[in-house]
Amino acid sequence: MRMHILDSNNESAGVTMSTIYEVAAKAGVSPATVSRVLNGLKVSSAKSDAVRAAAAELSFSPNKTARSLRKQNSEVIALVIPDIENPFFTALARGVEDRLREAGFSLVLCNTDDDTETEAKYFEIAVSENMAGVILVPAADHTDLSPLLSRNRPVVAVDRSTGHDIDVVTMENRAAGLSATRALLASGYSRVACIAGPRGIETADDRSGGWQDALNLADRAADPTYLCHANYRVDGGRAAMLELLSLADPPDAVVVTNNLMGVGALQVLSEAGMAPPAFGVAVIGDLPFTTLDPTSVTIVHLPARNLGVTAASMLIERINGDRQSPRTVVLRNEVAIAVGGVPTR
């Protein structure tokens, strides 16, 4: 039989958490009854009240670790993202967090730095910490999710797909590239270049594909030197913009396919005295905290927060036992066209 030494001296250091056994003793019921009250199962209201009073007096709160061990799950989910310092991902994280909190889950944020090994390590952690599920923004185009899927952990992919047949939430990337390019053409720019993301990244290829589409539809030949690939960060945008400006026949406008590269490109342009609208710029993704005149740059707003909210909702459904076949949700973007356009003089 189990010994439970009940410390009557609650005023002491308080180092130990109280347990359901102590609550049970104080309320004059069995531990099982305390557990039932905690979980909202049928208990006579007299005992229920006694338990609640005792719990309050001891400022008892249930030990999640023990509960998780017993129930083989937890209320924690992991959000795995490539770069916590990119505002796109923090906005997404914010959406996830808000939705999860409503549903009583807590969130562990895992930063992979685009590294597949780090990503894999987080999957192991998620399993061994008994997490309820994972929301993943994949670092690469193919990710091995078997450590999670083989243990029946629900996974929702966001922004990029994974090669596995699971729930995915994405955006209309190709359409974003198309709209951005068209907006520049409509404003009167004629030689429109494109700064794309790294080769092989799905969002990057789709967005630059949209740029191609727009040129084709407008019967313009796409000068191959007008398509630059760069990393998705500020320095990538800078390097690509410098390269474009140094061409023998430079463009007069550019579509930049992510927010941070957009910042880099704009930096280079303003250093060169060619800030928009002298040089046309359309950016796919919101420019965070910009000090620019918002009317001079075309922005394709991406639904970062909503991506997070949606993914979280889908994951919660899976955790709650939804077994329908995997869904793909594609969110729309919204284009804010620069009113400036090409300078008339």
Next chain:
Amino acid sequence: MRMHILDSNNESAGVTMSTIYEVAAKAGVSPATVSRVLNGLKVSSAKSDAVRAAAAELSFSPNKTARSLRKQNSEVIALVIPDIENPFFTALARGVEDRLREAGFSLVLCNTDDDTETEAKYFEIAVSENMAGVILVPAADHTDLSPLLSRNRPVVAVDRSTGHDIDVVTMENRAAGLSATRALLASGYSRVACIAGPRGIETADDRSGGWQDALNLADRAADPTYLCHANYRVDGGRAAMLELLSLADPPDAVVVTNNLMGVGALQVLSEAGMAPPAFGVAVIGDLPFTTLDPTSVTIVHLPARNLGVTAASMLIERINGDRQSPRTVVLRNEVAIAVGGVPTR
């Protein structure tokens, strides 16, 4: 006695995690020996090898929940911050994360939105999830840490102090305000205003105090209408800047005491055609992803990442049993003075 039904059919759905009992059976040793191997205790190398082989074959990984329940602690720490979308805090989080990962801990990011109740709820979660410790950027000037301290959970405060006698990591806020103001005066601006943070926030008061100090030291009377209080966000900076510009005798320069307000102030100035150096601007805190000419604005760089690294290091020491009396660490800032200065014509 305990029954352990060993499933020989490993090829099945794989829904269940393997346990040390299964590893023990496969390796022909006792579960205790497996545990010892896992924890690096003395085991004969023959058995040790057998255990490792068996573990690899079963792709066993120890159940952290069970371990945490048994050992009454975990390798998880909580970082509680007011605003996950502020780059200052994400840089700080990044520092915390890097340091913790080295030490084998994982990180739960908790966003409070400057709300004291949310903060308190996270403390409860930290305790009931058996977390090893908490790094806190307090939402208000006084925070009740007793839920953590009474349970002997180590806490390190960052950026602001708490009213409790615990480890703290801060910066030289007053000196930052002083340097920023002096830089503007030295550049030739004469009517220097200050956009301070919310009243009662320690960092806000200290930084605007530094502005006062600089004016006093330069024998300039501080016009009381030149001191604005605003929230620490972009809209706060915008509102305050508009207010300053509408004064009967407007300033010709401003010290802005945080990064996001700096963005707001610069937006208003460039909309008004008074972008620096026409109007002098010094910002305390790095401007994230700015497209501005970096030489036109004075920046006091804050050691955001290092704040996080330092706090994490201190917390790890406490977790490892360090019982020395609480320490206060003050990190230095670094001023980048705008080369531009006041226009000469």
Next chain:
DNA sequence: TTGTAGGCGTTATCAT
């Protein structure tokens, strides 16, 4: 060095 057995705090099964 190695094995046995008990318990960490909770939930769930079986009685009553």
Next chain:
DNA sequence: ATGATAACGCCTACAA
């Protein structure tokens, strides 16, 4: 409706 009791997977005296 309630209570006793056996797990959940692991670690750690205590024995051997």
